[in-house]
Amino acid sequence: MSENTLQQPPLKKTQSFNASTYLVLGVAFCVLAPVLTLLWHAFSGDFQHWSGLLKNVIPNSLGNTLVLLAGVAFVVACLGTGSAWLTTAYQFPTRNILMWALLLPLAVPTYIMAFAYLDVMHPLGPIQSVIRDLLGYTSPRQFRLPDIRSMSGAIVLLGFVLYPYVYLSTRVMFMTQAANLIEAARTLGCTRREAFFRVVIPMARPAIAVGISLALLETLNDIGASEFLGIQTLTVSVYTTWISRSNLAGAAQIAIFMLIVVTTLIWLERHGRRHQRYANTQRMHPIQPQKLRGIQALIAMALGWFPVICGFIIPAVYLVAESIKRLEAVGTVSDDLVRGTFNTITVAAVATLITVICGLLIAWVVRNPRFTLGKFIVRTSSLGYAIPGTVLAIGLLTPYALIDTFISDSLSFLFQLPPQLYIMGSMSGIIIAYVIRFLAISVGGIEAGLSRIPPSLENASRILGKTSRQTFFNIHLPLLKPAIGAASLLIFVDAMKELSATLLLRPLNFETLSTWLYAEAARGTYEEGAIAALIIVLAGLLPVIILAKSQTKSNY
Known part of the structure; x- marks a missing residue:
């Protein structure tokens, strides 16, 4: 690209393709490749699979998935919106502590929540034992709470983990609403409750919808919690069809149904807001919280802390207690657990580095409005986060096999090396899957950072004779450090706790903390997996604390 790009004629709307552009197109193709592979597997396999799946697997799995999604959507909407309004209006x-403590459940992956509560809520577990002692019963046969291994148990547990998505987006919306709109409603005769439902909630609907959509995507991606709790969802069906039955075509066909469900969710969310605009043209007067005293203050405290206690404090205390008990009994940490921790940190760190570099490259290239493929590439790079991990893994199996075959044949021909699996037989396969899945976080965060850099800085740098590359390294990159740091942190933690794709793509004898925990829970040895679960939760606390601090600073 020439040095005087800024002086090109305005009628020229295409951008010359350079090395960066081709790299960005290559990344976009890599994100699309799993989807194209899934379609090829689904429609090239035996169509008898379709009839069998439509008769025996899809109806039950699809029904369970839709019920689970509907239930989780209701729970997260109530908990998230209620918590946001409680901490904003009262x-x-x-x-002040509760405002950031409500984010803590984000540090607990869904499968760890199920792992903890399966032991805590066991008939011989601490909660039911204490209740029986208080009631004077001596046997579980005399008193027993409903089994947590049920659809209602899965809905409640997932809801208490995922409500912060709604809380975070909705509270920001509540704080930016003008108090004069509520005052106008009160003046027109509305009670405080009527003003909440007729003014506040409609204004916050876009934020609530975005939060629910993110929670439902996490629900679709879940495999551990659903399997632990005995719920046969589409995600679990994909995993069992491929692993237990070695039926790749059948797994791909179920995965297509999952993609349809995901696409429908995203379309419904956007379609419902297509003609709606929410703006306040008056001078903003923020909502002033109403001070509560006496019994009302105690009720507000109880309601506010209830999601935090159920979603974070109980599972965290359980994991700490079980980890201490395990260490006291054994006296040391298992070598396999140490190896799994090292594998987890290594894979997450490498995947984070590559993902951030790719996101930086995409955001930098597509920022040019004359780059006509920019919007398509951004949408494509965001596709991976919307694809559940199991679906992504199934779609990557064939590309991995083709690449391994090509590399192995080439090296055998050139250097007479024995054939082996270079992608699927190493951590490379997991890293590539992580990069595709979490690329949206990197692109979105860095694009937001670039949008806050005034164009005048780049113009001044170019006027002073600096090239585009020099301008990037001297101006943009230093200013992007906060955005890059935040994106890196989120990607690293998400990679550490990723379970679905790791289960399908890990090489033999390769364990991460999440797969170690999954294996121990499947065997029923909960105390063995408590340490691994505690490490994952502690790693997840770091970004939550940073996010909570940023929220606190923005609020005051």
């Missing part, structure tokens, strides 16, 4: 003791 002042009560511990409110």
Whole structure:
């Protein structure tokens, strides 16, 4: 590209293709490749699989998935929106702590939540034992709570983990709403409750919808919690069809149904807001929280802390207690667990580095409005996060096999090396899957950072004779460090706790903390997996604390 790009004629709307552009197109193709492979597997396999799946697997799995999604959507909407309004509209003791504590369940992956509560809520577990002692019963046969291995148990547990997605987006919306709109509604005769439902909730609907959509995508990606709790969802069906029955075509066909469900969810969310605009043209007067006293303050505290206790404190205390008990009994940490921790950190760190570099490259190239493929590439790079891990893994199996065959044949021909699996037989396969899945986080965060850099800085640098590359390294990159750091942190933690894709793509005898925990829970040895679960939760706390601090600073 020439040095005087800024002086090109305005009628020229195409951008010359350079090395960066081809790299960006290559990344976009890599993100699309699993979807294209899935379609090829689904429609090239035996169509008898379709009839069998439509008769025996799809109805039950699809029904369970839709019920689970509907239930989780209701729970996260109630908990997230209620918590957001409580901490925005009311002042009560511990409110300042509660505002960031409500984000803590984000540090607990869904499968760890199920792992913890299966032991805590066991008929011989601590909660039911204490209740029986208080009631004077001596046997589980005399008193027993409903089994947590049920659809209702899965809905409640997933809801208490995923409600922060709604809380985070909705609270920001509540805080930016003008108090004069509520005051106008009160003046027109609305009670405080009527103003909430007729003014506040409609204004916050876009934020609530975005939060629910993110929670439902996480629900679709879940495999551990659903399997632990005995719910046969589409995600679990993909895993069992491929692993237990070695039926790749059948797994791909179920995965197509999952993609249809995901696409439908995203379309419904956007379609419902297509003609709606929410803006306040008046001078903003923020909502002033109403101070509560006495019994009202105690009720507000109880309601506010209830999701935190159920979604974070109980599973965290359980994991700490079980880890201490395990260490006291054995006296040391298993070598396999140490190896799994090292594997987890290594894979997550490498995947984070590559993902951030790719996201930086995409955001930098597509920022040029004359790059006509920019919007398509951004949408494509965001596709991976919307694809559940099991679906992504199934779609990557054939590309991995083709690449391994090509590399192995080439090296055998050139250097007489024995044939082996270079992608699927190493951590490379997992790393590539992580990069595809979490690329949207990197692109979105860095694009947001670039949008906050004034164009005048780049123009001044170019006027002073700096090239585009020099401008990037001297101006943009230093200013992008906060955005890059935040994206890196989120990607690293998400990679550490990723389970679905890791289960399908890990090489033999390769364990991460999430797969170690999954194996121990499947065997029923909960105390063995407690340490691994605690490490994952502690790693997840770091970004949550940073996010909570940023929220606190923005609020005051």
